[in-house]
Amino acid sequence: MCAIISAMPAPSIRARIRAEMIDEIKAVARRHLAAEGANLSLRAVARDMGMVSSALYRYFASRDDLLTALILDGYNALGDAVESADAAVTDRGQLRARWLSATRAVRDWALANPAEYALLYGSPVPGYAAPQDTIAAAARTPVVLAGILTDGYASGTVTGPGFAPSGAGPEAVRADLARTRDGIAPGLPEELLHAGLTSWLQLFGVVSFELFGQFNNVIDARAEFFDQQMELMADLMGI
Amino acid sequence: MCAIISAMPAPSIRARIRAEMIDEIKAVARRHLAAEGANLSLRAVARDMGMVSSALYRYFASRDDLLTALILDGYNALGDAVESADAAVTDRGQLRARWLSATRAVRDWALANPAEYALLYGSPVPGYAAPQDTIAAAARTPVVLAGILTDGYASGTVTGPGFAPSGAGPEAVRADLARTRDGIAPGLPEELLHAGLTSWLQLFGVVSFELFGQFNNVIDARAEFFDQQMELMADLMGI
DNA sequence: TCCTTATCGAGAGCAGTGCTCTCTGCTGTA
DNA sequence: TACAGCAGAGAGCACTGCTCTCGATAAGGA
Numbered sequence: 001m002c003a004i005i006s007a008m009p010a011p012s013i014r015a016r017i018r019a020e021m022i023d024e025i026k027a028v029a030r031r032h033l034a035a036e037g038a039n040l041s042l043r044a045v046a047r048d049m050g051m052v053s054s055a056l057y058r059y060f061a062s063r064d065d066l067l068t069a070l071i072l073d074g075y076n077a078l079g080d081a082v083e084s085a086d087a088a089v090t091d092r093g094q095l096r097a098r099w100l101s102a103t104r105a106v107r108d109w110a111l112a113n114p115a116e117y118a119l120l121y122g123s124p125v126p127g128y129a130a131p132q133d134t135i136a137a138a139a140r141t142p143v144v145l146a147g148i149l150t151d152g153y154a155s156g157t158v159t160g161p162g163f164a165p166s167g168a169g170p171e172a173v174r175a176d177l178a179r180t181r182d183g184i185a186p187g188l189p190e191e192l193l194h195a196g197l198t199s200w201l202q203l204f205g206v207v208s209f210e211l212f213g214q215f216n217n218v219i220d221a222r223a224e225f226f227d228q229q230m231e232l233m234a235d236l237m238g239i
Numbered sequence: 240m241c242a243i244i245s246a247m248p249a250p251s252i253r254a255r256i257r258a259e260m261i262d263e264i265k266a267v268a269r270r271h272l273a274a275e276g277a278n279l280s281l282r283a284v285a286r287d288m289g290m291v292s293s294a295l296y297r298y299f300a301s302r303d304d305l306l307t308a309l310i311l312d313g314y315n316a317l318g319d320a321v322e323s324a325d326a327a328v329t330d331r332g333q334l335r336a337r338w339l340s341a342t343r344a345v346r347d348w349a350l351a352n353p354a355e356y357a358l359l360y361g362s363p364v365p366g367y368a369a370p371q372d373t374i375a376a377a378a379r380t381p382v383v384l385a386g387i388l389t390d391g392y393a394s395g396t397v398t399g400p401g402f403a404p405s406g407a408g409p410e411a412v413r414a415d416l417a418r419t420r421d422g423i424a425p426g427l428p429e430e431l432l433h434a435g436l437t438s439w440l441q442l443f444g445v446v447s448f449e450l451f452g453q454f455n456n457v458i459d460a461r462a463e464f465f466d467q468q469m470e471l472m473a474d475l476m477g478i
Numbered sequence: 479t480c481c482t483t484a485t486c487g488a489g490a491g492c493a494g495t496g497c498t499c500t501c502t503g504c505t506g507t508a
Numbered sequence: 509t510a511c512a513g514c515a516g517a518g519a520g521c522a523c524t525g526c527t528c529t530c531g532a533t534a535a536g537g538a
Contacts, residue, residue, distance in 0.1 A: 014485075014535070038362060042525065054527080055487045063525065123277060123361025124452050135456060163402040165474050169467050172460030180457060198471060202437065204453075205444025213363050214443075217374065218419060221411030228408050232437060235404050236475075253506060253514080260515095282495065293498080294516045302496065479538100486533080495524065504515085 022059050024049065026069055033070065033115040038122075040067065067119065072134050074116040079140030081109045086144050095152045095239035096231075102144055103203050103230045107223075110207045121208055139184065142200060146185040149196050152239055153188055161195035162238035169194070192237065199233035261298050263288065265308055272309065272354040277361075279306065306358065311373050313355040318379030320348045325383050334391045334478035341383055342442050342469045346462075349446045360447055378423065381439060385424040388435050391478055392427055400434035401477035408433070431476065438472035 028048050033040055042063050043053040060066040085105030089098045110117040120138070130138075152158035168174065168190070177193050185193055206229050209215055210222050219225045267287050272279055281302050282292040299305040324344030328337045349356040359377070369377075391397035407413065407429070416432050424432055445468050448454055449461050458464045 052488055058486060118362035123357035165471050170463040173463045173467055176458050176460055201444040202441055205440040209440060219415050221415055224409035224412045228412055232404050291517055297515060
């Protein structure tokens, strides 16, 4: 990070202070988000910083802009967590251990940052369109998960899914899968990719339902249930 | 409905007008929700009805109360749709057809009422606790889905899941499953119930991801992909 | 070193929000 | 028919996002 800054041309004092200011605003906003939930108030953030609300507009053009920055940071924080959880499994051939470690990282991060998770994977704010930056950041987690599968396939450990429907599926879906494969899972067979997609959906389905209160009065042993689901998905993918 | 009203004791004129007023407020609010997204404005609703905002408080104690009423209606509307989609399959032994029909009804309703769906299954409003009424209404959809499985098991068509992990799973989860079975799926074997839960999660995971924009740049053939996923889940449950 | 220029924060203000309180006119009910 | 209770209006409070203007300040070129 220091290296990055010093590599930048002319890190003028003003620019550095400005960057610190932006970081602090985002930090305070994150705190408010965690405390109050989704209703982030610009004025309250400004108040917390000893500033007047209009001053914030020097740094963020609008409340949506601030939220977008938080979303981008959120995807990257989640991506960091998942990447290092996967990397923590030193024996790279232990695909199931990597899968469990990475998916648990998703759940742990979500439980630790529920409001941010809701920002990323909950109902989108009306009229909000994700800028291109967020798409790349959002892809980091799927990339890690897909990497586990491609590693297994490349090493020959995994040849196909542990469970798959007969038949190739509709043509239109096959085109989507092909595009996805080119993007994040080069060379992966279609059925394996499909099982991976299913597991990806199940992962976020479980986490979202837990966080959004849909497990109330249904599942109490949440960590155990999550693990069981992820084991099932590992079986399904054949890892 | 008429029968219900006429069965009520003394449907005083005032009470009937009041009920109609409440219905109209909810209808206008639903329209606004569909048009503007989640940011429902009481004042705008009142304006649309030619009223002043304070008058609305004669009917709903707060904005949250109105939202709760909409949520309750939403669960019931979804429940209606799913129930009749299941009932539309006249041959009750066609479990897979019933499953596909019911799950498609979920997706269709969600696509037709995205803002309401987000209200039900999206990020919850901070500090909001669902009253007991909504829990019963929310259970209607799972009850239909579970009914398909219990029917199949009772008739002997289904004996166990088409795919299940070896081992019984953690004790705590087994307790949760037992409670759920007592509630909505009497007599169902544990593995089958577990497969049903997985399918339930997958169903809402897919619908939520599609509605909340997570399929952008990933899945274009959404209806086909949805069907494929639901077919896979049917295979997994062994129906 | 001085001076221009860009930046930053404050303050006032606008239109909108949820919600409360008071007042009045109407109306269903006894 | 008399009237109690209800519905709606209106004013008002505290809050929101956002805009605009205006000084103070500090950076960087002459």
